[in-house]
Amino acid sequence: MTAAAHRMLTVGAAQMGPIARDDSRAEVVTRLLDLLHQAADAGCALVAYPELTLTTFFPRWYTDDIAGHDHYYETEMPNASTQPLFDEAKRLGIGFSLGYAELTDDGHRYNTTVLVERDGSIVAKYRKVHIPGHEHHEPWREFQHLERRYFEESSEGFPVWDAFGGRVGMATCNDRRWPETYRVMGLQGVEMILIGYNTPIHYAPDPSQNRLQGFHNHLVMQAGAYQNGTWVVGVAKGGNEEGVESLAESAIIAPSGEIVAEATTNGDELIVADADLDWCADYKETLFDFARYRRPEMYTRITAQKGVER
Numbered sequence: 001m002t003a004a005a006h007r008m009l010t011v012g013a014a015q016m017g018p019i020a021r022d023d024s025r026a027e028v029v030t031r032l033l034d035l036l037h038q039a040a041d042a043g044c045a046l047v048a049y050p051e052l053t054l055t056t057f058f059p060r061w062y063t064d065d066i067a068g069h070d071h072y073y074e075t076e077m078p079n080a081s082t083q084p085l086f087d088e089a090k091r092l093g094i095g096f097s098l099g100y101a102e103l104t105d106d107g108h109r110y111n112t113t114v115l116v117e118r119d120g121s122i123v124a125k126y127r128k129v130h131i132p133g134h135e136h137h138e139p140w141r142e143f144q145h146l147e148r149r150y151f152e153e154s155s156e157g158f159p160v161w162d163a164f165g166g167r168v169g170m171a172t173c174n175d176r177r178w179p180e181t182y183r184v185m186g187l188q189g190v191e192m193i194l195i196g197y198n199t200p201i202h203y204a205p206d207p208s209q210n211r212l213q214g215f216h217n218h219l220v221m222q223a224g225a226y227q228n229g230t231w232v233v234g235v236a237k238g239g240n241e242e243g244v245e246s247l248a249e250s251a252i253i254a255p256s257g258e259i260v261a262e263a264t265t266n267g268d269e270l271i272v273a274d275a276d277l278d279w280c281a282d283y284k285e286t287l288f289d290f291a292r293y294r295r296p297e298m299y300t301r302i303t304a305q306k307g308v309e310r
């Protein structure tokens with residue numbers, strides 16, 4: 001009897017360098033297309049783009065009237081600006097995930113990622129669950145992090161989808177720091193989690209963490225991958241954007257927790273890995289055989305309680 005062929009998925013993380021406030025969507029999409037063509041040359045079937053790929057990271061600026069930032073949001077996806085990316089990806093037979101600011105018909109604002117299959121069909125939208133930062137202008141900060149002003153917390157949780165020959169999930173930036181993010185998807189058998197991020201190096205509430213940004217980034221994604229037996233694709237919008245230095249260090253992480261591809265620049269850069277989705281089972285069916293070893297009755301506090309008991 002011959003062994004079944006492993007399910008291989010060649011995946012690219014399309015790191016972006018900075019996007020200026022005045023850059024048009026068309027200019028950004030040109031850069032996305034360039035990365036897509038590099039991905040095609042590398043044999044990718046799936047490309048992950050960062051969080052809020054289409055614009056500068058606008059939550060760094062306060063507006064009294066939130067509608068003052070409406071031009072940073074997309075009301076449709078695809079739309080006229082992104083249609084060339086959707087068309088070219090379909091022509092090349094490459095799927096992708098793309099983060100953007102979503103403004104819904106009924107006025108809700110989400111930090112969203114769309115997942116598109118190789119045939120151009122939309123698999124799903126994921127809306128960011130953990131919204132970091134603050135709601136109001138805080139003049140003591142060097143720059144603002146007003147995600148909590150400009151985005152609602154999603155109440156749709158962390159679903160996974162059968163796509164790309166495996167089981168795929170998504171998370172966005174701050175979500176990657178929370179173990180629950182990975183575990184909720186791990187309990188649904190996730191095999192690859194796509195995570196876009198914009199992480200300023202300077203963390204105003206506690207600058208002693210600044211030097212650890214790169215370490216923490218890899219720490220949380222590597223732990224999430226290993227403890228759930230899943231691939232993790234972490235993709236940054238990095239570099240100095242409108243005077244704010246953001247972490248690059250995009251990485252593709254195997255179910256072993258090992259980094260198998262890592263960006264070396266803080267600009268537009270594609271990194272690629274041949275992901276063996278069947279490698280996940282080596283962890284899911286042994287050390288992390290959830291059905292055999294987990295003790296959910298011991299973990300009830302995790303869903304019953306939000307903050308630390310005093």
Ligand code: CDT
Binds near residue numbers: 132175177198199
């Ligand atoms: N985009 C995003 O979620 N960034 C946060 C910054 C820290 S909170 C101010 C992050 O967790 O990387």
